[in-house]
Amino acid sequence: MKTFLLFSHIAFRNVRRNARRSLFTILAIAFGLFCLIIFQALKVGLHREMVISTVQLDAGTLQIHAAGYEVNLAALKQVPDPGKVISALRMLGETRFSRRVKTSGLILSGGKSASLLLSGVDPDAEPGVTFISGKVVKGWYVSRNSGILLGEELAKSFGVQPGDEVTLMSQDMAGLPVTGRFPVTGIYRTELAAFDRSHAFMSIGLLQEFLHADGVVTEIALRSDSRDETALADSLGRSLPGKDYQIRTWKEIAPDVIQLIGLNDATMQLLILIVFAIIAMGITNTMTMVVFERFRELGIISAIGTTPSGILTMVVMESFCLGAAASLLGSAAAVAACAYLGRYGIDLTTFTSANQYFANSHVLKAHLLAKDLIAANAVTLITAVIGGIYPAWKASRLKPVDAIAHI
Amino acid sequence: MALIEMIGVRKTYRTDGLELHAFSTDRLEIDRGEFVCIAGPSGSGKTTILNLIGAIDFPTAGSVTVAGRKTRGLSPADAAKMRRDHIGFIFQSYNLIPVLTAYENVEYVLLLKGLPAPERRRKVSEALASVGLKDMMQKLPKEMSGGQQQRVAVARAIVASPPIVLADEPTANLDSVTGRDLVGLLHRLNLEQGTTFVFSSHDPVIIEHADRVITLQDGRVANDRRC
Ligand SMILES: Nc1ncnc2c1ncn2[C@@H]1O[C@H](COP(=O)(O)OP(=O)(O)OP(=O)(O)O)[C@@H](O)[C@H]1O
Ligand SMILES: [Mg+2]
Numbered sequence: 001m002k003t004f005l006l007f008s009h010i011a012f013r014n015v016r017r018n019a020r021r022s023l024f025t026i027l028a029i030a031f032g033l034f035c036l037i038i039f040q041a042l043k044v045g046l047h048r049e050m051v052i053s054t055v056q057l058d059a060g061t062l063q064i065h066a067a068g069y070e071v072n073l074a075a076l077k078q079v080p081d082p083g084k085v086i087s088a089l090r091m092l093g094e095t096r097f098s099r100r101v102k103t104s105g106l107i108l109s110g111g112k113s114a115s116l117l118l119s120g121v122d123p124d125a126e127p128g129v130t131f132i133s134g135k136v137v138k139g140w141y142v143s144r145n146s147g148i149l150l151g152e153e154l155a156k157s158f159g160v161q162p163g164d165e166v167t168l169m170s171q172d173m174a175g176l177p178v179t180g181r182f183p184v185t186g187i188y189r190t191e192l193a194a195f196d197r198s199h200a201f202m203s204i205g206l207l208q209e210f211l212h213a214d215g216v217v218t219e220i221a222l223r224s225d226s227r228d229e230t231a232l233a234d235s236l237g238r239s240l241p242g243k244d245y246q247i248r249t250w251k252e253i254a255p256d257v258i259q260l261i262g263l264n265d266a267t268m269q270l271l272i273l274i275v276f277a278i279i280a281m282g283i284t285n286t287m288t289m290v291v292f293e294r295f296r297e298l299g300i301i302s303a304i305g306t307t308p309s310g311i312l313t314m315v316v317m318e319s320f321c322l323g324a325a326a327s328l329l330g331s332a333a334a335v336a337a338c339a340y341l342g343r344y345g346i347d348l349t350t351f352t353s354a355n356q357y358f359a360n361s362h363v364l365k366a367h368l369l370a371k372d373l374i375a376a377n378a379v380t381l382i383t384a385v386i387g388g389i390y391p392a393w394k395a396s397r398l399k400p401v402d403a404i405a406h407i
Numbered sequence: 408m409a410l411i412e413m414i415g416v417r418k419t420y421r422t423d424g425l426e427l428h429a430f431s432t433d434r435l436e437i438d439r440g441e442f443v444c445i446a447g448p449s450g451s452g453k454t455t456i457l458n459l460i461g462a463i464d465f466p467t468a469g470s471v472t473v474a475g476r477k478t479r480g481l482s483p484a485d486a487a488k489m490r491r492d493h494i495g496f497i498f499q500s501y502n503l504i505p506v507l508t509a510y511e512n513v514e515y516v517l518l519l520k521g522l523p524a525p526e527r528r529r530k531v532s533e534a535l536a537s538v539g540l541k542d543m544m545q546k547l548p549k550e551m552s553g554g555q556q557q558r559v560a561v562a563r564a565i566v567a568s569p570p571i572v573l574a575d576e577p578t579a580n581l582d583s584v585t586g587r588d589l590v591g592l593l594h595r596l597n598l599e600q601g602t603t604f605v606f607s608s609h610d611p612v613i614i615e616h617a618d619r620v621i622t623l624q625d626g627r628v629a630n631d632r633r634c
Contacts, residue, residue: 002518002521003518003519003521006515006518006519010504010506010507013506013507014506016506017505017506296501297501297504297505300496300498300501300502300503300504301504302487303461303463303490303496303498304490304491304496304515304516304519304563305487305488305490305491305492305516305519306487306491306519307483307484307487307488308483308484308487309484310487310519397483400463401458401463401464404458404463404498405454
């Protein structure tokens with residue numbers, strides 16, 4: 001222990017001895033670490049944005065449908081006994097859920113028509129699940145028995161304003177065509193124009209009436225930000241036994257998001273591997289130079305009784321000190337940069353305006369997780385030690401007789 | 408048994424297929440408390456013999472026994488421990504660890520031996536006092552003159568009270584007055600503490616100080632006289 005402290009002490013002083021070279025090495029490692037921490041934090045921020053965009057635009061954390069439900073099938077498939085599902089959700093301690101009726105339809109106005117997805121939502125419960133209510137730019141969000149909420153893009157191309165009327169066509173419960181005129185009561189705008197063009201909302205009561213589907217619910221969406229969705233789906237499945245229901249998590253609803261996150265993670269891991277390989281080579285290079293320069297000094301240290309393992313420790317500790325200094329510097333800079341990027345973010349509108357993963361916002365904000373920061377630093381220190389091992393091993397095998405003869 | 412025994416020793420270096428006999432002797436002994444100078448012209452084998460005694464180098468044939476232990480066949484780690492426990496070294500120049508102060512350089516060997524702090528403090532102070540450098544303790548090697556650095560090296564060599572101190576041309580890089588002072592210091596330590604000193608030199612003024620002069624010629628002992 002005493003000798004370990006002694007060797008560490010010498011190692012530390014040796015780092016300061018060739019201050020400029022040490023500084024360059026430290027800066028290079030710190031820069032690599034800095035970039036990795038920021039990339040990682042931006043990646044986490046990106047993934048959060050993608051998840052928010054998926055969960056809070058429409059999907060929710062979980063959706064409950066009648067067994068055999070298929071997306072985009074016009075025929076209404078009723079959730080059997082929605083009350084039972086709701087009490088099961090309440091039993092699980094969940095409060096943010098919303099009953100919906102979804103169907104496809106046609107909107108007509110002034111000689112133009114477009115197909116769209118009509119959602120009948122519970123005006124009180126839906127804002128707890130999705131963020132559409134917060135994206136209303138004109139008029140108001142759906143309220144009981146009033147009119148229809150259109151996306152800005154659609155309203156613009158139809159030239160309609162709140163107060164104007166549009167015609168809707170769809171199929172009722174029995175599969176018969178229905179037509180109705182509805183006043184436009186609100187206009188919303190998400191960051192995703194494609195969504196806005198094809199999604200319209202009204203109160204669930206109004207849509208049920210239009211579709212002659214009194215009391216019918218086709219979808220129950222649940223939002224739970226803190227619980228693991230798969231575990232939640234499992235417990236819900238246990239409290240709703242039998243073959244009546246189909247429970248799907250957002251990961252099943254939007255597998256593309258999960259795949260993209262997985263792809264990003266894999267790319268990041270490759271990047272991390274490359275950066276740390278470069279760091280390790282840099283350290284090995286510096287320490288090899290150090291050992292070469294101190295050939296005679298190491299010979300004297302060995303001659304006066306330092307064991308090979310002692311010399312190994314001394315050189316590895318020097319390498320570790322370089323890593324530790326870089327770790328402190330790189331982390332401090334990265335934490336500061338992440339704080340800034342977490343607050344102000346990077347505006348990616350030009351790259352993401354038509355991207356489904358950015359329905360909520362185009363500003364990418366960094367999100368630094370403590371575990372990522374700790375892991376990045378741990379890997380830096382381990383890399384520093386690994387990078388020092390080869391030169392240290394060479395140093396430990398120096399023969400003092402050769403070293404002393406070398407003046 | 409003598410403190411240092413060389414029996415049937417031969418040291419050959421092989422470079423590019425050429426064999427070079429650097430040093431050989433049938434029998435050479437040095438006793439406890441001797442103050443020995445290895446003399447001889449350049450290339451005569453002075454450094455070689457000191458390295459063999461110091462377990463820095465090992466004989467090609469024969470045996471070197473130091474303080475009752477054969478040096479041949481020791482692993483690098485065991486040789487290091489043997490040097491740490493039995494031998495003090497003073498080299499011609501650049502003896503000290505540049506990043507450590509005079510005090511820390513001397514303390515280094517005691518830390519290697521794991522001595523407790525109060526004992527270290529006492530011994531280091533004593534050693535530095537005995538070489539007359541008590542107020543240089545906090546200086547780094549580069550802040551000291553060549554003679555002062557050599558005296559710190561002497562303090563480091565004697566601080567752990569090893570039975571043997573080896574010094575390969577300790578005065579070669581010093582001016583004659585400083586060189587003579589240094590040998591005077593070694594002699595005083597030899598008389599006061601009974602430490603065995605074996606040093607090399609080709610300076611007649613320095614050689615004069617020794618109690619025993621072993622003169623080498625072409626890797627063999629040409630003359631061994633006690634004064
Ligand atoms: N590592 C080595 N490889 C090859 N030959 C060597 C080696 N070390 C020493 N020698 C040779 O061994 C002989 C003795 O060398 P040594 O260094 O012991 O002489 P020395 O008396 O110390 O000389 P100097 O006064 O110049 O220091 C010389 O001929 C030298 O060239
Ligand atoms: Mg020599």
